[in-house]
Amino acid sequence: MEFSLDDIKLFAVDLDGVVYRGNVMLPGASSFVATARERGKIVVFVTNSTLRPRGYYAAKLNAMGIPATPQEIITAAHATGRYLGSLFDGTSPSIFLLGERGLKEELEDLEPRYLTSQDEEAAQAVVVGLDRKVNYEKICKAVKDVMRGALFIGVNGDPLWPVENGFMPGVGVFLSAIETATRVKPFIVGKPNTYMLELAIQQWECEPSQILMVGDKLDSDIMMGRKAGAKTALVLSGVTSPRELEEAPPEMKPHLAARNLAHLEEILFHSR
Ligand SMILES: [Mg+2]
Incomplete structure (x- = not known):
């Protein structure tokens, strides 16, 4: 192992x-x-999810016999609220939102003023999550506001959104539409950017090198961990095949790889 378990204070685990x-x-x-x-x-649990509030994931984990509180879950939706909070510092921003109820719940603390696609006024921030009721008017409003200087924020940039039987188009699809029209690049809160790990570093007062990021995706979980300066472990129970792992360039490779969490437990805790 390339690092000592004693140096790790916090496990950031993808769901x-x-x-x-x-x-x-x-x-x-x-x-x-x-x-x-x-x-x-x-x-703590770290997920790019934009659709549901943290309580949903806490309840889901608890039902599986994994104790977790909403405070131990960092979703990209929640992190977006924290990010906007750091920018607007208690001043209830005007927001044009492409998103659903779960994302709105996570933005509540900001006491935002939501604009609709009919409002002439430009929003201070255009926030883009997964919105299954997106339409041309909404895209128009988002494009106009970004062109007039609104902050352009993507909850995540995922091109696809994994569902039970395959994939659906993800947040990245809406971001691309707005970016194509405005030529402005969004700030993306979710993985592979490091913002969610930075929140964990602040909240649990640790150094990046004291974090072990555990994930199943090289270009999101592992890349985020590496960019943040954390240690990384890949499990092969998700989207990455052993072959993809083998063929990954050195800067994308995890510090450690395991078949699943049972195997990672063996490696980390029971092998010496
Ligand atoms: Mg995953």
Whole structure:
């Protein structure tokens, strides 16, 4: 192992493809989390999700026998609220939102003033999450406001959104539409950017090198961890095949790889 477990204070664990797939827990997930906590590690869950509030994921984990509170879950939607909070500092920004109820719930603390596509006034921020009721008028409003100087923020930049039986178009599709028209690049809160790990670093007062990022995706989980200066572990229980891992360029490779969380538990906690 390229690092010592004693140096790790916090485990940042991705959800989909790592802890569960759909509603099915993956092998070793509950035992992994329990063992990490027994050994004094902080365990938090980090997901690019934009649709649901943190409480939903806490309840889902609890139902699988993995104790978790909403405070231990960092979603990209929640992180977007924190990011806007840091920019507007208690001054209720005007927002034009492409997004649904779960994202709105996470922005509540900002006491935002939401504009509609009919409003002439330009929003201070255009926030783009997953919006299954997107239409031409909404895209028009977003484009106009970004052109008039609104901050352009993507909750994540994922081209696809994994669902039960395959994929649907993700947030990145809407961002591309707005970017094509405005030629402005969005600030993307979610992975592979490091903002969510920076929140964890602040909140649990640790150094980047004291974090082990555990994920199933090289170009999001592992890239975020590496960019932040964290240690990284890839599990092969999700989207990455052993062959993709083998063929990945050195800067994309994780510090550690395991078949699933049961195997990672073996490697980290029971092998010496
Ligand atoms: Mg995943």
